[in-house]
Amino acid sequence: MSHIDKKFVETFGQSPDIIAAAPGRVNLIGEHIDYSDGFVLPFAINDRTYAAVRVRDDRKIRIASIQRKNRIVEVNLDVVKPGLKGEWERYPLGVMWAMGLEKGIDIMIDGHVPLGAGLSSSAALECSVATALNHLFSFGYSLEELARLTQKAENEYVGVPCGIMDQSVSLMAQTGSALLLDCRDLTTQNIAFDVASSGLELLIIDTQAHHSLTDGGYAERRAACESVVKKLEIKSLRELDLITLEASRSKISDTEFKRARHAVTEMKRVMEAVLALETKNFVALGILLNQSHASLRDDYNVSCPELNAAVEASLSAGALGARMVGGGFGGSAIALIKAAQVRETIAAVEKVFVENKFKAPRFFTSLPSQGAEIIQRG
Numbered sequence: 001m002s003h004i005d006k007k008f009v010e011t012f013g014q015s016p017d018i019i020a021a022a023p024g025r026v027n028l029i030g031e032h033i034d035y036s037d038g039f040v041l042p043f044a045i046n047d048r049t050y051a052a053v054r055v056r057d058d059r060k061i062r063i064a065s066i067q068r069k070n071r072i073v074e075v076n077l078d079v080v081k082p083g084l085k086g087e088w089e090r091y092p093l094g095v096m097w098a099m100g101l102e103k104g105i106d107i108m109i110d111g112h113v114p115l116g117a118g119l120s121s122s123a124a125l126e127c128s129v130a131t132a133l134n135h136l137f138s139f140g141y142s143l144e145e146l147a148r149l150t151q152k153a154e155n156e157y158v159g160v161p162c163g164i165m166d167q168s169v170s171l172m173a174q175t176g177s178a179l180l181l182d183c184r185d186l187t188t189q190n191i192a193f194d195v196a197s198s199g200l201e202l203l204i205i206d207t208q209a210h211h212s213l214t215d216g217g218y219a220e221r222r223a224a225c226e227s228v229v230k231k232l233e234i235k236s237l238r239e240l241d242l243i244t245l246e247a248s249r250s251k252i253s254d255t256e257f258k259r260a261r262h263a264v265t266e267m268k269r270v271m272e273a274v275l276a277l278e279t280k281n282f283v284a285l286g287i288l289l290n291q292s293h294a295s296l297r298d299d300y301n302v303s304c305p306e307l308n309a310a311v312e313a314s315l316s317a318g319a320l321g322a323r324m325v326g327g328g329f330g331g332s333a334i335a336l337i338k339a340a341q342v343r344e345t346i347a348a349v350e351k352v353f354v355e356n357k358f359k360a361p362r363f364f365t366s367l368p369s370q371g372a373e374i375i376q377r378g
């Protein structure tokens, strides 16, 4: 019996009908452009969130999370609508609402993706729940539909204006590959991402910094991009190229120009990164990571001292490239390093963090892993 199975029985008195798992993610490159209809290149990490579900014969929903001391939250399905107050349980409730659940359930969550570290524990949670419900109730939603529905849950029910990347990769990723995702139409392509055979490793550095700017900062960036789209009368920043942007400088503010320049150059870097992966040119990939970081730091202004220190210390220790990942203002950075230099790199980052009196960082390594799956049927 697995851990979650046992907890489920202890908490709800019966065994679950189904257990699903969905991973967190790291975005290799293509940051802050999912909402501009761009391309992104994330991969799923090994850490995942488990959702165990049992159907009830009434309309009661009972939810518990091992990461929330197993306390049971109970609501009636009829009141599950955007606006219903709550805490973490709004993520799974949002998924139930978006998918059109019509029966009561008992549901237990066990999340192994670090919460709030920029590794998308929120998408892992939503997608584990969505995958379990899709199979249990034979909804028949495709992975693309599940991505849209879980994004809708986070946007409209939880109220976080996230893009479509996190949910897509958590649902669609495949072992050994990064997922090239076209955020305009959700078409995907698996790009072999085999760092290990080249003697490399991807080090994930959780800075443990969470600057309160996050929420407003994210919305402000999205608003700036939307404003450029409006002023230049285009459908999205996807349609823009650098020459047109330069020529349109007088029509937009300096800040808007910088935000749009990040989006335009980052989209190009994603395509170059795909080429670098296909030719196993990891030196070129490293340079693209560095350029992405500089653009996020200087044009998009979403980095912070901790992220910059993590990136710079990794590079000083010999990394081929490094950049902040995720929304910014804290969270994680990644460094592409030689496998033999993992310990040196960790030591270098730790030293700089101590010197700057930053909170101690946490380190993970992960190879590209499998997306959401059913792991047990009762």
Ligand code: ADP
Residues within 6 Å of the ligand: 049, 065, 066, 067, 068, 087, 088, 089, 091, 109, 110, 111, 112, 114, 115, 116, 117, 118, 119, 120, 121, 122, 123, 125
């Ligand atoms: P990230 O997605 O980068 O980890 P978010 O702030 O988007 O950070 O999502 C974290 C939130 O998701 C948590 O604060 C919590 O509300 C919810 N969450 C994620 N995983 C779990 C879990 N296993 N149990 C309870 N809540 C969770």
Ligand code: MG
Residues within 6 Å of the ligand: 120, 121, 122, 123
């Ligand atoms: Mg999240």
